[in-house]
Amino acid sequence: MASDTDQAIFFYTRHPISAAIILAKLKTARGDLAGVRPDELFAHDQDHYGGLAANDALAAAARIGAGSRVADFCAGLGGPARYLAHRYGADVTGIELTPARVAGAAELTNLVGLQDKVRVIEGNVMDVRLPDACMDAVVSQEALLHVPEKGRALAEAFRVLKAGGRLVFTDWTPHRPLSDADADLMWRGMAARTLQSVAGYRALLEGPGFRVVAVDDLTAEWGVILAERLAMYRRLREEAERAGTPAGHDAFHESYVRFVALVQTGELGGARFTAEKL
Numbered sequence: 001m002a003s004d005t006d007q008a009i010f011f012y013t014r015h016p017i018s019a020a021i022i023l024a025k026l027k028t029a030r031g032d033l034a035g036v037r038p039d040e041l042f043a044h045d046q047d048h049y050g051g052l053a054a055n056d057a058l059a060a061a062a063r064i065g066a067g068s069r070v071a072d073f074c075a076g077l078g079g080p081a082r083y084l085a086h087r088y089g090a091d092v093t094g095i096e097l098t099p100a101r102v103a104g105a106a107e108l109t110n111l112v113g114l115q116d117k118v119r120v121i122e123g124n125v126m127d128v129r130l131p132d133a134c135m136d137a138v139v140s141q142e143a144l145l146h147v148p149e150k151g152r153a154l155a156e157a158f159r160v161l162k163a164g165g166r167l168v169f170t171d172w173t174p175h176r177p178l179s180d181a182d183a184d185l186m187w188r189g190m191a192a193r194t195l196q197s198v199a200g201y202r203a204l205l206e207g208p209g210f211r212v213v214a215v216d217d218l219t220a221e222w223g224v225i226l227a228e229r230l231a232m233y234r235r236l237r238e239e240a241e242r243a244g245t246p247a248g249h250d251a252f253h254e255s256y257v258r259f260v261a262l263v264q265t266g267e268l269g270g271a272r273f274t275a276e277k278l
């Protein structure tokens with residue numbers, strides 16, 4: 001069996017949203033890639049549920065403003081990082097495991113001229129190559145589900161935060177343990193495992209010394225958003241099949257359909273956690 005991180009890299013190297021696909025879409029829409037503005041990317045580069053509104057909720061909870069130094073754990077293609085820099089004037093360092101995502105993030109960031117305020121560095125959030133107490137905020141969206149030892153990632157967030165700094169993240173939160181079949185499907189198709197309930201996350205946050213400020217249940221709103229994302233993935237898959245480009249791996253589609261059903265029946269939930277380093 002592949003290691004937890006190998007499975008995440010496998011999954012994201014074949015993910016239906018990539019820098020190449022975003023650039024191809026932009027080129028088709030506008031003819032060329034000259035002078036692309038950051039906001040032209042935002043319809044394409046946010047790989048989490050709830051798009052820009054979810055970033056705004058994160059920014060408010062994390063108290064991000066002009067000049068804030070922010071770490072984005074599991075930054076993907078850098079979409080949220082670019083948004084926080086462009087909209088709020090933050091300086092953002094993303095940590096990202098998958099080399100293809102790191103390269104894609106650099107390409108997109110350079111394209112829109114945000115390279116002085118945004119950088120996505122290759123690394124694992126369980127072992128972050130940043131100094132102690134260098135960040136005002138740490139954020140993360142829909143990514144810790146892939147991280148095998150979530151307590152280590154949260155301890156790293158605690159370490160890199162300044163006193164009074166906030167960690168705000170969203171993640172899947174099972175409302176009851178998944179069946180073995182569902183757990184296996186989520187691992188094979190979406191590289192998700194060691195999922196934490198809300199109570200589990202509270203305990204992991206309190207371990208290094210965070211004060212839990214708020215836990216917002218997002219399950220109901222995710223149910224609606226996920227139905228739309230499933231439709232989008234189906235469209236992307238059909239487009240890719242027609243164009244003869246990679247359509248993503250089949251286990252992803254099978255697991256995504258089941259994932260959406262689990263959220264809609266409330267067996268699997270989602271939550272936003274806000275925690276402060278005392």
Ligand SMILES: C[S@@+](CC[C@H](N)C(=O)[O-])C[C@H]1O[C@@H](n2cnc3c(N)ncnc32)[C@H](O)[C@@H]1O
Nearest residue numbers: 046047048074075076096097098124125143146
């Ligand atoms: C659903 S994407 C979210 C990307 C980004 N947060 C966003 O909202 O657009 C999850 C990302 O987490 C990354 N990832 C998974 N495990 C990781 C780890 N242990 N350390 C750093 N990044 C990781 C994946 O490569 C993927 O790019």
